Amino acid sequence: MAAQIPLIWITALVVLALLIIGALVFVKIYQARSEKDAFVTVVCVLALTSLLATVCLCPVDIALVSSTTNNHTGLKKHWAHPDTVANILYSLKIVYYCLYSLDAVMCLLVIPFTYFWYEEWDVETTRKQRLIGALKYSIFFVLLMVLLLLAGMFAPVARQMKGHLDLDYFKKLMMENNGERALTFIVGLLLCVGTVLFVLYTAPGLALTPMVLIKSIPSISVTSATAATNDALAINRERQRVLEAQYQGRGERPSSKDRRELEALQREERTLVRRQRVAEELRASRTTTFYSKLEAIGRPFKILFGVIILVISILIFVSMLVTAIDKVQNSVCGKHCGYILPNTNLFNPMNWLFVETSKFFPVDYILALLVVLLFFVATVVGVAFVGIRFLWVSLFQLRPGSTKPQGMLMSTVMLTLTVLAINYAFTMILAPQYAHYGGQKFCDHTVSAQLASSGYLRSCSSHPELIRECNAQAPQDICTPTVVSTFINRITMNFPLFGAFAFWAQFGFLGLFAVSTATALMWTPRLGGRAAEEVEAEEEEGLLGSTGRRTRAAWEDLTGRAAARENRQSRTYGTSDASDV
Template identity: 55%
Template sequence: MALIQTSLIWVAYAVALVLLLAIASTFVYIYQAPRDRAASVTIVCIFTVSALLATVLLMPVDIALVSSTNIPSQGRRKNWATPNHVDHIVYTLEVVYYTLYALDAVLCLLVVPFTYFYYEEYDPDAAETGDQTLGSRLWGAFKYTIAFLIFVVAIFLVGFFVPFARQAKHGSLPDLDFFKHLLQENHGERALTFALGLLMLIGTLIYVLYTGAGLALLPVALIKSAPSISAPTLAANTSSQLEQNRERQRQLEGRNEGREGGLDARDRRELEALLREERTLIRRERFATESSGEDRHWIVKAWIKTEAVFRPLKLLGGLVLMIIALLIFTSMLVTSIDKAKNSICKAKCGYILGYLNIFQPVNYIFVKSSKVFPIDYVLFLLLVLFFFSASVVGIATVGIRFLWLTLFKIRKGHTSPQAMLMATVMLTLMVLAINYSIAMVVAPQYATFGPQTFCDRDPRHPGEQPDCSNHRSAIKPCTETTSNSGAKEVCTPSVVSTFINRVTLNFPFFGVVLFWAQFAFLGVYLVVWLTTLFKTPKMDHEQMDADLEEEEEEGLLASTGRRLGATWGDITGKARKGNGNYGATETNGEHS
């Protein structure tokens, strides 16, 4: 029975990995610029995004496996859950976690930078003449990657020695076996803990800005994403208007051909207006072509069709996501206040919270759903994808910046390979921060013990062994601060919570910054969300001319008939009759 249950949990994880690979591939192909696509960049981006999502989605597997050893209704372990068997489960999870974490670190700090410089080394002229070889490109990329290699070695060396000084300096921690267990690490674990703690810290700074903004913008982006005209109709109308524009230009030029002094003032103003209109129409025609998915990869075309099919549901989906985002905001705020007020040792151990003192809705939902696997796994997958999508929307909106300078823009079908690689690194770091946020703030009880319980002694009969079958004892949820000796033999903390608590306990500075950054995250979300109530920041506005921007600013429920017609046009790929005057640009001259 134990083998079957464990196998089903791992099978569910394998199915999720296949789904993640499809999601990662779709994400990369959607945002890449088709004409600049490089095989090396595409493969590295897809593999890296899949690896980072696989890391965070291991959490419900971890929780399900450790919880499978416990019988929540009786507060005891199952008969097959011997100490050796439980240790084997924990050890297997540790191996998988450390493998994935190490893989994420190597991809983020070495593989992606190397791929970036490898792409930059390419010289088309030198390649044609034979002056540039594969070996020269590899060597050029390696030279620039040496700095990242030195950084990786440095942080691992620091991780080897810093905890010794810290433990010697701070010897006063709560006398709990839970904390003693966290401090029992070997040198390799200590180095990896420090390295990933540092990456988590850097990722949290990015996570606060981008994911915080994206969490507020994503629902609004869904609500306001439906156009009032389909891409095929827009392309057909624009082509007709462009032809009329050019015909009028030919008429003006022909009428003034041979005239001394050229065009008169009136015709010159009209021609200049027609030229401006022509540039606008050319941009609009290019936008319509890209929106319809012509000459694009089949994945992009399929994505555009899928978006069109589900477009009528976007309004409802956006409203639902907005409610979910507010629920997550409330839960994070409740947990953060609880940690600040009731943490066992405050900043000394990174604000570890022994147990929740205030009702927390998201945590309650996950704990209850975890009793029936894989309901919690499906909910957790949706939660992770929500945070990941919010991060993507945040990057697409804000762009990749250094202070006030925009280095790269992330836009659908227009993202350069260099921007894709930098966005992948940022997403990797942000997912590490999301891992902390979900495990320690969004659903802390679920992420640590799941639905596990223990049978506590009856205070009226302190000498008796706890026995919940005769109601002489009480069944209580497992917590980090449980002092009952029987609970220690029943409650098994998840590996991910142990690892994160190990980071914050061994390196309290990381824990303090990670904790207070959650308030900054909530602040960014609140400011952006309140801003969207009055004015929605527009994404990818450089793709559209002034008329399309004005069209985007229409009310959420305005022109419903035209929006449904546009949706049908995008699904069928056919232009919709009518709307012939759509997007006409007024000029200072006369139109023929």
């Protein structure tokens, strides 16, 4: 066996170790510091590791099947015997089924039990009482799991496809045993639920992620904000002093006009004092000038990174739209098989990029891994901005350092379900040809035989024009489909309703992404669901504004030019402000 196979698995194990660390960091950052629970933390870390491993297994799957074919000759490599390839696919299949089963058990059993376990906590409650209470409320989910298993085993599957679908690859996708049928049914049902979350959270998250980076620079530096606040506060108090001095010793009540003006000045003073306190806290958080300047130096790179993500997001949008249109126009069986497409007919930029970079392994592997992780990060951003809601009712907010344990558990369930939709979107919509066959190519023996019969002896090794990219119409003994594409195609063909729903939901994803991007270009994104006083304080601080003001703020933080002005203001007003505050 080629050395590339062990290298891919070793890389996957390294990535898995990093994912475990990432899950720990994610839970550490977002969980509320005052409401920690060890059991909730462990469950969240395990569930996040499982879902991240599921979403990152797809690039491993593609890399493994791609390594079995020699793209220069269009034939299998000398070590890629049918038994060897079958063992590789079998190993991947076991890993996939274990991860999908673990995700389903986490969503339907473990996390609900953990939720009720935490809810049963009380000062006078024992562990036994908490356990009994959590089990009592978890019975519904146990029954639900049993019903889904029974429904999956006995649910009728499509036996005949309407349309000209006579390819051997698709005929092999029909169910053969009840156990696999049950798992496929449950995953297909969870896929539909995850697709709804994918549309509602990943689409706006993908649009807002680059905007958060691009527009995250404050419109005014901290030192300038402090100096401006000191100026405004001194002027405000001087105006109040003048108004009050007009009526001192005269025994007259202030006129209604002066009284309204004085009340307005007092409200403004409270606002300025709060702004001053926030600015001082921001200054205190910057332990040294070095870190402040280092942050200012990094701001242009942060903007550049945001622009790169924006370009990638637009490419993702275009690629998904092209494939969706291609499936509507050219699918051989339409809704009866989930709009399966034997081969692509329209140019897909992301698919082309993956296929071209597959010539330089592991570039395509890294790119595929980054894209699926971008989808995951976009989902997290979407949950943080939109919040955990039921219709218009906000239940929990995903915020750093202040997410309640119940919110962490519900966020984990949402992310787990969305991962299934991410796998579907990447495999079936974003880069279908690459996700099905990777960089595999085959020798078109039909064309070669026709040329040979005409007196032109051609060999694929010496004539690369005879090399074709693998698709469903290619010889299946040479072109090996990925396990994830086979599993998803099995869902859409045996349960066409799931496939049709997941496909048409992609148009909702594209529409919401377009609206969110257009809105974010004109409106500065802010975390949703925060307390009203936090939003008001941020608006008063004026930390977000035009690009020109952001640039000046970055330059002032870098050069420290505003510090001198602040020192002059503090010498002028420092004594009176301190006594007033």
